[in-house]
Amino acid sequence: MDAFFASVEQLDDPGLRGRCVLVGGRSGRGVVAAASYEARKHGVSSAMPMFQALRRCPQAVVVSPRRRRYAEVSRRVMEAMAAFSPLVEPVSIDEAYLDVTGCGRLHGPADTVARAVKRAVFDAVGLTCSVGAAPVRFLAKIASDVEKPDGLTVVWPEQVEGFIATLPIGKVPGVGRKTKEKLAAMGVSFLGDLRQWSEPALTLRLGRYGRRLKELSRGIDGTPVSVHSPAKSVSSEETFARDTGDRLFLRCRLLAHAEDVARQLRRNDLRARVVVLKVKDGDFTLHTRNTTCPRPVQTAGALYREAAALLDRYPLVKPLRLIGLGAAGLVPAGAPVQGELFAEAESRCSKEWEEVERAMDRITDRFGRHAIERASQASRKKPGRPKAARLSKGGRQWS
DNA sequence: TCTGGGGTCCTAGGACCC
DNA sequence: TCTGGGGTCCTAGGACCC
Numbered sequence: 001m002d003a004f005f006a007s008v009e010q011l012d013d014p015g016l017r018g019r020c021v022l023v024g025g026r027s028g029r030g031v032v033a034a035a036s037y038e039a040r041k042h043g044v045s046s047a048m049p050m051f052q053a054l055r056r057c058p059q060a061v062v063v064s065p066r067r068r069r070y071a072e073v074s075r076r077v078m079e080a081m082a083a084f085s086p087l088v089e090p091v092s093i094d095e096a097y098l099d100v101t102g103c104g105r106l107h108g109p110a111d112t113v114a115r116a117v118k119r120a121v122f123d124a125v126g127l128t129c130s131v132g133a134a135p136v137r138f139l140a141k142i143a144s145d146v147e148k149p150d151g152l153t154v155v156w157p158e159q160v161e162g163f164i165a166t167l168p169i170g171k172v173p174g175v176g177r178k179t180k181e182k183l184a185a186m187g188v189s190f191l192g193d194l195r196q197w198s199e200p201a202l203t204l205r206l207g208r209y210g211r212r213l214k215e216l217s218r219g220i221d222g223t224p225v226s227v228h229s230p231a232k233s234v235s236s237e238e239t240f241a242r243d244t245g246d247r248l249f250l251r252c253r254l255l256a257h258a259e260d261v262a263r264q265l266r267r268n269d270l271r272a273r274v275v276v277l278k279v280k281d282g283d284f285t286l287h288t289r290n291t292t293c294p295r296p297v298q299t300a301g302a303l304y305r306e307a308a309a310l311l312d313r314y315p316l317v318k319p320l321r322l323i324g325l326g327a328a329g330l331v332p333a334g335a336p337v338q339g340e341l342f343a344e345a346e347s348r349c350s351k352e353w354e355e356v357e358r359a360m361d362r363i364t365d366r367f368g369r370h371a372i373e374r375a376s377q378a379s380r381k382k383p384g385r386p387k388a389a390r391l392s393k394g395g396r397q398w399s
Numbered sequence: 400t401c402t403g404g405g406g407t408c409c410t411a412g413g414a415c416c417c
Numbered sequence: 418t419c420t421g422g423g424g425t426c427c428t429a430g431g432a433c434c435c
Contacts, residue, residue: 049402
């Protein structure tokens with residue numbers, strides 16, 4: 001999709017059409033999640049710090065992201081694509097691969113299909129997208145980027161060799177800043193340049209990815225378009241308005257993230273074997289600490305206990321910029337557990353807490369995010385001492 | 400005035416097992 | 418008699434993607 005989040009905002013609010021729109025946090029420490037094409041003309045791009053973007057484009061309207069809305073539009077886009085082939089692989093909220101191998105008799109040649117897909121997407125959601133078509137997956141992706149917005153680029157089989165010969169190496173998916181630097185030092189500027197290099201030489205310098213690049217340079221990409229890929233991890237994190245070393249505050253935020261992650265686990269009927277604590281120092285160095293649980297956990301309480309223990313063992317030499325909690329080693333919630341090996345009482349206790357948290361989900365779904373909170377979470381959005389928990393007289397507002 | 404949040408995959412060392 | 422070979426799991430960091 002073209003400038004997806006920004007385009008959705010312009011779609012929903014006609015007052016934003018034709019204007020510079022930046023979607024992202026406005027807290028001073030945020031970055032641009034999406035910039036409308038009007039804003040891009042002023043040198044703004046996504047992932048740019050918001051303050052920089054606003055310096056380049058002071059007239060821009062900053063809009064907070066509405067993830068739910070984008071997810072809804074995304075779902076309809078994916079459905080529109082599914083009409084062409086059962087093989088649709090969403091790779092992110094605004095991008096998907098479509099395998100139309102063997103659909104020629106039904107839909108016609110590649111450019112015809114591509115045009116039809118663009119039309120179907122526009123009819124479904126009223127937004128433009130850019131489509132790339134090629135004999136192999138990675139070239140289709142690169143092609144989709146050639147002409148934007150509202151682009152359509154086909155790399156026909158007989159064009160593949162020429163396309164690769166002059167393709168800047170940095171355009172290849174997986175070649176980022178570091179790899180590009182390494183390759184530049186080797187005298188490689190275009191994907192085609194890799195033809196001079198032997199696979200062992202590339203593997204020596206780039207590891208497993210060297211072999212992959214060698215194949216790509218020959219136009220070979222065996223990666224299939226696969227529909228089903230279950231999540232391997234879920235997480236929740238936040239960057240603070242100001243760096244902090246306040247352990248009480250950090251623990252409190254950790255609990256909030258534990259609740260968020262637990263909600264995701266429940267929604268997807270999963271448990272986690274691994275709990276990850278993520279912290280970023282004021283100087284941007286990132287650290288993770290993880291622990292493998294004796295049996296998979298699902299409740300916020302259990303996630304929090306593990307993460308808090310990791311945090312307690314983490315020496316806070318410098319104040320932290322970010323804290324996050326992740327869950328990995330995901331297993332289906334119904335998967336068998338060697339329950340008998342654990343104390344009966346402990347098992348019953350965690351079962352009861354799972355029930356409590358599911359009840360909290362139902363209340364949250366119905367009455368909103370802050371309809372119910374743990375007492376320890378009330379009034380704890382900033383560093384400092386917690387205020388006392390309270391219960392209002394009518395009993396309608398619980399903290 | 401200060402660089403998000405959510406992911407995936409790879410690497411590498413150490414513990415441990417047979 | 419101075420220490421193999423193959424495997425898995427765990428942990429931490431890093432590159433990369435949208």
